[in-house]
Every structure is written in structure tokens, then in C-alpha cells.
Amino acid sequence: xxxxDEKRSWDAAAGDYQRVFALGLNDYxxxxxxxxxxxxxxxxxxxVLDIGCGVGKYGTCLAELGCDVTLTDLSGxxxxxAAENMARYATPWAVYEADFNAVTGRESVFAGGFDLVISxxxxxxxxVDTVRKMSALSRGCCFLACFxxxxxxxxxxxxxxxxxxxxxxxxxxxxxxxxVIRAVGAAGYVPQVKLVPYCWSDERSPAQMADYLxxxxxxxxxxxxxxxxALAAAExxxxxxxxxxxxxxxxxxxxxxxx
Numbered sequence: 001x002x003x004x005d006e007k008r009s010w011d012a013a014a015g016d017y018q019r020v021f022a023l024g025l026n027d028y029x030x031x032x033x034x035x036x037x038x039x040x041x042x043x044x045x046x047x048v049l050d051i052g053c054g055v056g057k058y059g060t061c062l063a064e065l066g067c068d069v070t071l072t073d074l075s076g077x078x079x080x081x082a083a084e085n086m087a088r089y090a091t092p093w094a095v096y097e098a099d100f101n102a103v104t105g106r107e108s109v110f111a112g113g114f115d116l117v118i119s120x121x122x123x124x125x126x127x128v129d130t131v132r133k134m135s136a137l138s139r140g141c142c143f144l145a146c147f148x149x150x151x152x153x154x155x156x157x158x159x160x161x162x163x164x165x166x167x168x169x170x171x172x173x174x175x176x177x178x179x180v181i182r183a184v185g186a187a188g189y190v191p192q193v194k195l196v197p198y199c200w201s202d203e204r205s206p207a208q209m210a211d212y213l214x215x216x217x218x219x220x221x222x223x224x225x226x227x228x229x230a231l232a233a234a235e236x237x238x239x240x241x242x243x244x245x246x247x248x249x250x251x252x253x254x255x256x257x258x259x
Contacts, residue, residue, distance in 0.1 A: 003074070003099055010075035012215055017055045018081050020202075025061070028198045028252075032145070033061055035254070036116070041141050042067060046115040049137055051100055052122025056082030063089035070109060072096045074124070100124040105136050115140040121147065121252075126180065131187040135259035142257055144184075148177040148195060149251040154237070154244060158213060161233035162226065177253040189257040196254055201247040206234035209244050 025033075036042045044066030050059055053071035055078055062069045063086060070093070071086070073079050079095045086093050096109045101124075103110075117138040119125045125134050125144055134142055150173055156166040170176060184191040204212060210230035214223040238244050 003101075007074050007076075007099075010073070011077040014055060014075060014077040014081055016212070017057075017078065021055050021057050021081075021085060026200060028196070028200075029057065029061070031196070032120075032254075033058075033065075036143070037065075039141075039256075041116045041143065041256075046140075047112070049110070049114040049117045051117065051119040051134065052124040053082055053095075054078050054122075056085045058118065058120065059093065060085050060089070063091045063093055066091055068092040070094045070096065070114070072098055072100070072103075072109075074099050100130060100133070103133065105133055110137055113137060113139040116143065117141075118143045118145075120145040126183070128183045128186045131180075131183045131189070135187065135189065135257075138259050140258075142189075142259060144180060144255040145252055146177050146180055146255070147173045147250050148253045149173055151249040152246065154246045155213065158209065158230065158233050158237060158244075159217070161236065162229040164226075177255075181253070181255055184255060184257055189259065191255050191257050194254040196252045197250070198252045199247070199249045201245050204244050204246060205242065206231055206238050206244065209234040209238075209246065212246075 042048065042062065042065060045068065047068045047070070048062050049070045049072070051072055053059055053073050056071055059069045059071045059082060068091060069086070071079065071082050072095070073082070074097070076097050079097050083095050086095070094109060096107070114137055117134050119134065125131060147170060150170060159166045181191050181193060210227055213230045214227050218226055234244060
């Protein structure tokens with residue numbers, strides 16, 4: 001996907017991310033924040049950079065802990081929502097729109113470096129060059145989180161009901177995670193790795209589910225044609241309850257290193 005299309009895709013997904021943000025922290029989020037604290041990665045007053053920050057879920061948590069937070073993302077719409085979510089915090093924070101592939105590290109927003117640089121569930125840091133760039137911004141620790149496995153049975157059942165084979169958001173998450181770990185090693189660092197289960201479910205109406213499927217899994221040219229089929233399949237699966245429980249079962253790789 002070219003950068004312009006990728007940006008449009010993330011802009012379109014910002015509303016979904018905001019709805020999840022509004023639900024508050026889940027067990028996985030709390031576990032990750034506790035891990036950062038127990039490992040000494042964060043403390044009040046430390047500077048944290050979040051690459052691919054989305055709508056600022058971790059940014060708000062870190063600001064609440066007294067951190068100085070900088071949020072960067074490819075998506076202007078994600079950052080607009082992130083700024084709104086961060087507005088109530090008096091601790092220093094900033095947002096910066098950028099494609100991390102194009103970042104030099106010399107931009108003024110990155111001046112002085114960061115005690116912790118994170119990138120969670122984002123494709124921004126994905127190869128040796130981006131690992132090195134991320135590491136150059138850190139004067140402390142770097143932390144990545146990426147999916148290693150993904151199962152979503154309700155979504156798959158719906159797609160099959162439309163007569164289509166499931167289309168994954170990630171073709172091979174295990175290889176993607178392994179590739180990032182190799183990139184950290186190839187960049188000259190020693191990665192530490194921890195595998196963590198992460199399971200959740202979203203409740204959607206048939207119309208919301210059909211819209212979700214079309215936006216997330218199909219090209220724009222196919223969406224109008226497929227929407228009615230997706231809606232009919234979702235209504236059939238929802239039955240009298242009128243609500244679909246879209247369960248997601250994943251494993252996440254936590255990868256961290258000291259530059």
C-alpha cells in the first residue's frame with residue numbers, strides 16, 4: 001500500500017480506535033503498563049515517544065503517570081483525536097504527524113531524545129533501518145509490541161457466509177513478529193522477547209459489523225457491492241438478539257532492547 005492510501009486507511013479507522021479508547025483500559029493494557037513500571041522503563045518526569053500512537057491510549061496513561069509524552073502517527077485524524085484525548089493533562093505533551101519511514105530524527109520535536117521509545121501494534125517500525133532510527137531516538141529503552149497470532153471466528157464465519165474466503169489484516173503474524181526480532185538483532189542490539197495472550201470481544205449491530213468488514217477487509221471499489229451481502233449474513237448470524245459478539249484471540253510479542 002502506498003503512503004497516501006495507507007494514511008487514508010488509518011484516517012478511516014480512527015473512529016473505531018476512539019470507540020475502543022472510550023471503553024477504558026482492559027486487562028492487557030494494565031498488564032503492559034505494570035510491566036513498564038516494574039522493569040523501570042517509566043517513571044514520573046521521564047520522556048516517552050510513542051510511534052504509531054493511534055488516538056493516544058497509552059499517551060493518556062503515561063501522562064496520568066506524570067510522563068512527558070510525544071505522540072507521532074501517519075494519520076492526521078488519529079492525531080486529532082489523540083490531541084483531544086490528551087487535552088486534559090497538564091504534564092508536557094506534543095503530537096507530530098509524520099510517516100516514520102520519512103523521519104530523519106533531526107526534527108525539533110525529537111530534540112533531546114527520550115527515556116523510552118515505544119511502538120505498539122503499529123507497522124511503523126518494521127525493518128533494520130526503522131529499528132536503528134527508533135534506537136537513535138532513545139537514551140534509555142526501546143519497546144515494540146506486535147501480534148504473533150490472530151484468530152477471529154465470528155468475522156471468518158461472516159465472510160464465508162458472503163461466499164468469500166476470509167481476508168486477514170495480517171497474512172502471517174508469526175513471521176512478521178519473527179522478522180522484527182531479526183531486524184533488532186541485525187541492527188546490532190540484543191532483543192528480549194515475551195509472549196503474552198491478548199483476547200477481547202467487540203459487540204456490534206449487523207449494520208456496524210457489515211460496515212466494519214467492508215472498510216477493513218475490502219478495497220473501496222468492492223465495498224458498495226459487498227455491503228448488502230455482508231449485512232444479510234450479519235443479520236442471520238445475529239438472530240433475534242440483534243447483536244454480534246466478535247471475539248478476537250491473539251498472542252502478542254513484546255520485544256525490548258537497550259540501544
